Amino acid sequence: MIELRNLSLSVGDTALLQDINLSVATGETLALLGPSGAGKSSLARLLLRLLEGQPSRTLRHKARHRGFHWSGQAIVAGTDVLSASVGQMRHLRGNQIGLITQSLSDALNPQLTMRAHVAEVLALHQITDITPEQVFATFNLPPELLERRPAYLSGGEVQRVLIALSLLPKPKCLILDEPTAALDPANQALTVKAMAHGRAQRAQILITHDPALALSVCDHIAVLDQGRIVETGTPRDLQQQPQHPKSRAMIQQPRDTAPGTAAAPSGPDVLRVHQLSHSYGARPVLRNLSFSLRAGECLAVLGPSGCGKSTLARLVAGMEPLQSGQILWSEATRPARPSPRPCPGPCPCQIGYVSQFPHRALTAHFSVAQTLAEALSLSQGRLRWLLRPRHSDPATLTAICNALTAVSLPTDAPFLARLTRDLSGGEAQRLCLARALLVQPQVIIADEPTSSLDQCAAAEVIKTLSDLKQRAAISILLITHAPAVAQALADQQLTLRQISPPPAAMLRRADQGANVEPTPSLIHAAFMGDRPVRRERS
Incomplete structure (x- = not known):
């Protein structure tokens, strides 16, 4: 359902992704695990063509080009998104490809209530057999949130609303970009539960820097470092016998690496x-x-x-x-x-x-x-x-x-x-x-x-x-x-x-x-x- 072939992405002369080869079938969840700045979010935005750029083959002078340019193939739901037209991408987004973005604050319209957001998605995709109240009940969201605007929702509530909106059209592919990064443990558990809703009917790519989340919910893990896939495998293999040093550093790292502090100061x-x-x-x-x-x-x-x-x-x-x-x-x-x-x-x-x-x-x-x-x-x-x-x-x-x-x-x-x-x-x-x-x-x-x-x-x-x-x-x-x-x-x-x-x-x-x-x-x-x-x- 998702297949990446020799995918590369650069901004100017700087390579963000190099020779990415991955495949995710329907019913599978692939975790893209890597440190901050490894290129994970750039890959997510590229798969939905949300980056302003053009194919590398159309550039005459790559050294002078300051924007994004890419090469290779990214076949999602049967369409190569890197060569698709604007009209094709408009149809794919939401209907075939869903995205849960990392920037929670910019993902919702600040002027609309949650009821208006749900109604907009239902009308856009011509879904008539469910009401906003039923949507919130399905995804375990409190009904009192329906009348609130984004400014009056917490980060965890915004995240769960976004998951509900992304899953309403029942996309064949879902890209989750750091869905639990800014959430407390209780909301992380609720978010993971929402992610599992209808999981068998779609292919999912989970982008995360949290090895515990990747090991617990994914079928396969690909470790990304400096724009390259350095190792792939099942959670069990990577947890027991990671081969690459970056994989060992991320998966087997202690969770309390932060330094301790001295005695409390007594200043004014x-x-x-x-x-x-x-x-x-x-x-x-x-x-x-x-x-x-x-x-x-x-x-x-x-x-x-x-x-x-x-x-x-x-x-x-x-x-x-x-x-x-x-x-x-x-x-x-x-x-x-x-x-x-x-x-x-x-x-x-x-x-x-x-x-x-x-x-x-x-x-x-x-x-x-x-x-x-x-x-x-x-x-x-x-x-x-x-x-x-x-x-x-x-x-x-x-x-x-x-x-x-x-x-x-x-x-x-x-x-x-x-x-x-x-x-x-x-x-x-x-x-x-x-x-x-x-x-x-x-x-x-x-x-x-x-x-x-x-x-x-x-x-x-x-x-x-x-x-x-x-x-x-x-x-x-x-x-x-x-x-x-x-x-x-x-x-x-x-x-x-x-x-x-x-x-x-x-x-x-x-x-x-x-x-x-x-x-x-x-x-x-x-x-x-x-x-x-x-x-x-x-």
Whole structure:
């Protein structure tokens, strides 16, 4: 049903995929396992012709071509998608080929409710024997989600809705690009269950960097490294006797490769949150939440999907208006240089924000170098309105390369020239982290910074954050669903639960070893500095 023959893909002079040969029959699931940046997402987008480019044979001067170009064959549902017309691809997408994308935030129309999304798919494919309520019941989705828009859904809920929409037309082939990367264990189990719905009637390619998922749900595994298939086999063979070093590194790697942390710091508080509450319409997300964050300390916020972790990160970063409660910053987070327009809170350059949805947080038509140069210029007050940032200055280029090296990204000219929309999910996530580090922040708000990374890359990122915390006394607000990441990096943990029943947030400091409530006297005590910075509802 899916057959790839000598498939190659390049962007400019850089090869992303080289001589890929794979076949997947109906009823089979093939896992494409590889580290971040190996070319997995590029393959998924190529199979649906979502990349802007052309066949290599039509190029006269390949060295001058900066876009995507490909060669070989990719036969999906009986059609070579690389030579198909626009009309043929329009018919294949959705009807014969389904895709569950890695960029959850951009996969749904923000103006439509879930009921409208389902109704649109049913009308497009002329499905009349099922209602939106029955669709949600079939895929074990709560019926109250039907009237919500994407902004009011958690990452796990969006993922399960996308699976339902992709499977409604009953495609013969399904491409799943990191379907469980940013989900907590409970939602991962629900997503895997949804993936198995009607599995015997289609061919599936599961793109993942999680060896546990590949070993548990797939019939065959192909290991991809630097654009090449280095080994294929059954889960049992690769688990017991992997032949290639990359296969052994990924499948037999320990799950707790992140470094441990030192004793909790005892510095002054840089952030205090008091009685924070937030709602989306009639849906409460946070209620009476209080905690503090010291200088050089990492606070990990854990909890199931939909409990308000990302909402808390956006509120603290000032990206959403405060409805109720107080967010108090210390004088240390205020800008040292004079500013013509004083900030009502901490200077934006003093806070590094890493979004859970990296592609939404990046300017699609900016290159990697321009993205980082813009952040550096903003932090130094050198960026003028409507002027594209320049990165030809040697000092700027050195700072950009240092930031990319810190998050294990390439620093060569072709990578610096790549547009952010052409990056994989893991590369985009690390670029967001590099941008946050480039401005030398005093506080980093990291929303799922390792969810799209393989184990090795995640360990490197965690080591970078740990070094910054210990050497530069940078405070970190870490949003994560992975207890191992929190245990390795955090000095204290804040566990959120769903609002219904009424939620409770229990604070556990690493040096106490027990759950304790935040101390009321600590929250209500006078904040340091003569001018405490408050963000309150006007």
